[in-house]
Amino acid sequence: MTTPFGERVRAVLNERGPLCVGIDPHAALLDAWGLGQDAAGTREFGLRVVEATAGRAGVVKPQVSFFERFGSAGFAALEDVLAAARAAGLVVIADAKRGDIGTTMDAYASAWLAPGSAFEADALTVNPFLGVGALDGTFDLAQAHGKGVFVLAATSNPEAEPLQRSQSETGRSVSADIVSVVSARNAERGRTGEWGSIGFVIGATVDWTDAGLAAFSPAAPILAPGFGAQGASPADLHRRFGSMSPAVIASESRSILTAGPHGLADAIEARVAEYREVSRG
């Protein structure tokens, strides 16, 4: 039987700690690493991050846009990086933020989550602007194959506040509505373990009270970008996420990737140790 994604993540975080290494081959980093601004450069970048992460941390998150900008050749590079990461036993979260309706959304889900698909990952980030209900087909496909979905719920960029803190008919914020509806979906799906397989994206520096989320403690993984260079430290994990901190996947990109191809493995090891230190503290 396929292990549900939520349970797999729980085991990996228990063993390896919360660090998720972002694979973000953006222009400045390709330059800094001495790699070409092309598909071959992104491929090399991605493979090096996978190699340095394997055996040190448990999760990687390739940022799809940085491959997409090189067209089909960039996507072929991404296929190699995804395959290498999965072969290394890492949990692979494709950060693509796809969102659509009906058969169109189903096609995105099958691109990233169907076993044997070219872009097969362990989980996909999705965008709920068209309604959480429009993602049900994606949740079904994920569940059938032990895959995960991370629904954007509350992001930390200031431009997002007017929309995400708007008030729905329920009197809750848009972010709270998303967390509430997705949590119900997890429950309906008859979780067998402690965590559901539909998680959330909630920024590391989001204030849960301001975002209308104070009442929630979802039993599902929380992908939290914004650790490292974007402002949150390992010590913030417990401060900000409280009782939910064991469910947090702490995503860091720049803070680790700027160590360069030769310093990368040491940077990851040091960071994993910091998170371990804090969780003992």
Next chain:
Amino acid sequence: MTTPFGERVRAVLNERGPLCVGIDPHAALLDAWGLGQDAAGTREFGLRVVEATAGRAGVVKPQVSFFERFGSAGFAALEDVLAAARAAGLVVIADAKRGDIGTTMDAYASAWLAPGSAFEADALTVNPFLGVGALDGTFDLAQAHGKGVFVLAATSNPEAEPLQRSQSETGRSVSADIVSVVSARNAERGRTGEWGSIGFVIGATVDWTDAGLAAFSPAAPILAPGFGAQGASPADLHRRFGSMSPAVIASESRSILTAGPHGLADAIEARVAEYREVSRG
């Protein structure tokens, strides 16, 4: 000087009418057309739609997910379809609904809108869940190159209502806020023509009053999916969009594509004639 996208669309709609032909090679249609469930099938499908549309209607809208599901090979097929459509002089709207922040969003914008990029289209659909402000870099890139952007504003699927009709701090609906902020962006950008180059996606069957949009008449193109099989007829265009109807790009997919590869050109011609009839009526 590059013609601004808004002006180019205005000229094309004036000449050819509002019909936009969707390029949606989903599984059922590939079967119906006798094409393979693979990248070669989607390529053939896309090229036939382009061929049948050229000289008959002015706009095509490839649905990216149906290429994405075949991985990098599917994207290589999409490159061919995009290039053929642009070479045929069609206005090409890549329906990818991308949405992110910062350099990540910029990478999506450059993938689809930078001159010479592998996926170069004339316009891209984008998702504002992370804030309209997060799309400013995309608007800048589009403007610099005479490209267009269509921001999801109000969709017609019922699951979208709780979110899109939530009330922002301004007292307006989320949809109205998006239309308002984007309209301001068009104005700031010093449009030289009558229409801005940042348009909207507003479903053909959306009730503008229910959606909180009754007060708006944006001077920008409106991409309206939902004509044809999804419920809106050519006669509905004027009924639903009133004074804005000259700005509407009426997107149809299933209603035309089910005519099959041999009936496609006739189906497009008949539909273009219907829209012309209605606009004279």
